[in-house]
Amino acid sequence: MNYRGPQRVRVSQKPMPEIKHPEDAIVRVTRSCICGSDLHLYNGNVPDTRVGTTFGHEFIGIVEEIGPEVHKLKVGDHVIVPFNISCGKCHFCRQGLYGNCHESNPQATAVGGIFGYSHTAGGFDGGQAEFVRVPYANVGPTVIPPGMDPDDAVLLTDVVPTGYQAAEMGGIQPGDTVVVFGAGPVGIMAARCSWLFGAGRVIVIDQYEYRLEFVRNYAPCEAYNFREMDDPVVFIKKATDWMGADVVIDAVGAEAAGSPLQTITGRKTLIQAGSATALHWAINSVKKGGIVSIVGVYGPTDNLVPIGNVVNKGLTLRANQASVKRLLPRLIEHVQNGVLNPKAMITHRVPLEDAADAYRIFSDKLDNCIKPVLIPPSARI
Amino acid sequence: MENPVKDPTADLAQKTDLAQKYAHIKGWGIDADPKNDPTYPIKHRTDAEQTGYSWERPTQQPVDTEILRSIERPNISAVFGTSSPPSGLSGAIRRYAFKYSESEYGHWLPLILADRVNAVEGIIDDIKQGHIPNIFAERGWKAQWQHNPKGLARKVLIGAAAALTVYMLVTRNDNDDDD
Incomplete structure (x- = not known):
C-alpha cells in the first residue's frame, strides 16, 4: 500500500524491508486491518504524512528473518505485533507506558513510534504490505497462542x-x-x-x-x-x-x-x-x-x-495511546476464555491489492462496514 | 498482567533518603498517600522520576539517511523509520519546519503545506517515470460506484460544475482581454 496524497492510495511494489538494527525482525504479514485512525492519515489530517509511505499499524504475521540480538522470537513464529514500537528500556517503557517510548521516534517527543503512522510517529512503514520491518522484536511482538483465530489475533494489536x-x-x-x-x-x-x-x-x-x-x-x-x-x-x-x-x-x-x-x-x-x-x-x-x-x-x-x-x-x-504490551496477557486470556469475541466485528475481508477500495468503503461507511481486514496474496494460499 | 508491586525495601530506603533531605521543611510528607495515584494502573511508578535521561540506551540504528529530529530532544532515537526521506521542495519545507519545536505553529503548519506539495510532487514523479496515476482507482471510486452510485454521481456532478465555473471565469477574462 502506497500513500499518494489525501484520499489517494494504491498498491505497488516497494523494496523488500531490511534489518536495520540488531533487534529488528522482518515479518511476513498475514492479516492487516484498516483502523479508524488510518482515516486521519488517509484524509491528509496528520502533519508530515509523506507520499510513498505505507500505512498499517494493526497487523500480525510470520517472522521471516531476525537480527543478531533478537532472542525472544524465531523464524516461523506467528506473532501479534503491537501498534506501538517500544524499546522496553527507557524511562517510560519501564513504567509500563509502552505507548510512550522515548527511543522509537526522533521526529516528535509527544508520541512514541507507531507503525505506518506518518513521520510524526517515527516514519516507519506499516503492515498494509506483504513484508514489514519490526524494530525491538524482543519487546513488542507476542507469539499467537495455539488455536487462536488469526482474525481475533489481529484485533489484539490495537x-x-x-x-x-x-x-x-x-x-x-x-x-x-x-x-x-x-x-x-x-x-x-x-x-x-x-x-x-x-x-x-x-x-x-x-x-x-x-x-x-x-x-x-x-x-x-x-x-x-x-x-x-x-x-x-x-x-x-x-x-x-x-x-x-x-x-x-x-x-x-x-x-x-x-x-x-x-x-x-x-x-x-x-x-x-x-x-x-x-x-x-x-x-x-x-x-x-x-x-x-x-x-x-x-x-x-x-x-x-x-x-x-x-x-x-x-x-x-x-x-493515552493503549499500552498494548502491558495489556496483551490479560486480553489473550479473555479471548481464549470466550469473554471477548473480537473477530465478530470484522465485516470485510479484502485482498491487499484492493486497498484503495477498502479505504473508500471504510471511510464512507459503505456496505455497513465496521472493520475491514486486508489479506496479502501469500496469506490467501 | 505485569506485577505492579515494587520492592518495599527500595521504597523505604528512598523515603528515608527523602525525609532526611527535606527534614528542614516542617511537615514534609506527613500526608503523602502513595495509593492516591490516578495514573495507576496505566503507569507503574518506578521511583526513578528524578533520574532524567539515564537509562541504558538500546544500540543506535546507523543513521544512513536524512532524519529530521525534533529540537525537543538531544539525539536521534535508537531506532527510526527510513520511509520516504525528505526530498524536493516539500523536503525543504520540512527542514524549515524542524527548526521549530513541537509547541509552535511554525512547526506544524509548514509540515501540512509540505504534505500538499509532496502530493503534487508525487504526480510529477509518476509522470516522469512514464506512469499516469489512475486517480479514480486510487480514490476507490470502483467501490463507491458499487455501493453508493448516487453519492459518486453527486460528487462527479459537483466536480464538473466547479470545473465548468472555473473554465467560464477564465475564458471570460480572456474575452475581456481581447476587448
Whole structure:
C-alpha cells in the first residue's frame, strides 16, 4: 500500500524491508486491518504524512528473518505485533507506558513510534504490505497462542487493547453509568469492556444505525443516534436523572461529526487538529467530579474544547495511546476464555491489492462496514 | 498482567533518603498517600522520576539517511523509520519546519503545506517515470460506484460544475482581454 496524497492510495511494489538494527525482525504479514485512525492519515489530517509511505499499524504475521540480538522470537513464529514500537528500556517503557517510548521516534517527543503512522510517529512503514520491518522484536511482538483465530489475533494489536484501556482509564466503579461516544470498533470494544470493570449501565452514542444496532447486541448496551436528538448532552443528562454519566469515553477523535463549526474548522480547513465534537460532548455530559477517558486520536496542534467546564466540574481527564504490551496477557486470556469475541466485528475481508477500495468503503461507511481486514496474496494460499 | 508491586525495601530506603533531605521543611510528607495515584494502573511508578535521561540506551540504528529530529530532544532515537526521506521542495519545507519545536505553529503548519506539495510532487514523479496515476482507482471510486452510485454521481456532478465555473471565469477574462 502506497500513500499518494489525501484520499489517494494504491498498491505497488516497494523494496523488500531490511534489518536495520540488531533487534529488528522482518515479518511476513498475514492479516492487516484498516483502523479508524488510518482515516486521519488517509484524509491528509496528520502533519508530515509523506507520499510513498505505507500505512498499517494493526497487523500480525510470520517472522521471516531476525537480527543478531533478537532472542525472544524465531523464524516461523506467528506473532501479534503491537501498534506501538517500544524499546522496553527507557524511562517510560519501564513504567509500563509502552505507548510512550522515548527511543522509537526522533521526529516528535509527544508520541512514541507507531507503525505506518506518518513521520510524526517515527516514519516507519506499516503492515498494509506483504513484508514489514519490526524494530525491538524482543519487546513488542507476542507469539499467537495455539488455536487462536488469526482474525481475533489481529484485533489484539490495537482495537481490543485500546477499547479495554479506554474503560480502564475510566476508573469505572461497580454500578457506574458509562457513556461511550462512537460505535466504531474501538467504541464497540470500550462498551463491551466497560462491563468487565463493573459498569451498571452502558450507553453508546453514534450516527450510523447499523453500527448502533451491532453494538446494542454485541456489548450489549443501550445505543442511540445523535442525529435523532436535539442535543446529545441534554439527552444524556435526562437519561441519568439530570446528573450526567459517571464516566464518558471519547472513542471518536478527529473525524467527529455533529457540529458544523467543529467540522469546518477541524476537518475541512484544519484550523484545529481535528473535529473535537465528541470530546466537547464528553466534557459536558459527564457528572461533576466524573472521569473523561480519551482514546480518540487528535492531531498535534490545538482543539476547541470547553476546558473551563473541566475546571468548574472538577473533572479528571485520562488519555493515552493503549499500552498494548502491558495489556496483551490479560486480553489473550479473555479471548481464549470466550469473554471477548473480537473477530465478530470484522465485516470485510479484502485482498491487499484492493486497498484503495477498502479505504473508500471504510471511510464512507459503505456496505455497513465496521472493520475491514486486508489479506496479502501469500496469506490467501 | 505485569506485577505492579515494587520492592518495599527500595521504597523505604528512598523515603528515608527523602525525609532526611527535606527534614528542614516542617511537615514534609506527613500526608503523602502513595495509593492516591490516578495514573495507576496505566503507569507503574518506578521511583526513578528524578533520574532524567539515564537509562541504558538500546544500540543506535546507523543513521544512513536524512532524519529530521525534533529540537525537543538531544539525539536521534535508537531506532527510526527510513520511509520516504525528505526530498524536493516539500523536503525543504520540512527542514524549515524542524527548526521549530513541537509547541509552535511554525512547526506544524509548514509540515501540512509540505504534505500538499509532496502530493503534487508525487504526480510529477509518476509522470516522469512514464506512469499516469489512475486517480479514480486510487480514490476507490470502483467501490463507491458499487455501493453508493448516487453519492459518486453527486460528487462527479459537483466536480464538473466547479470545473465548468472555473473554465467560464477564465475564458471570460480572456474575452475581456481581447476587448
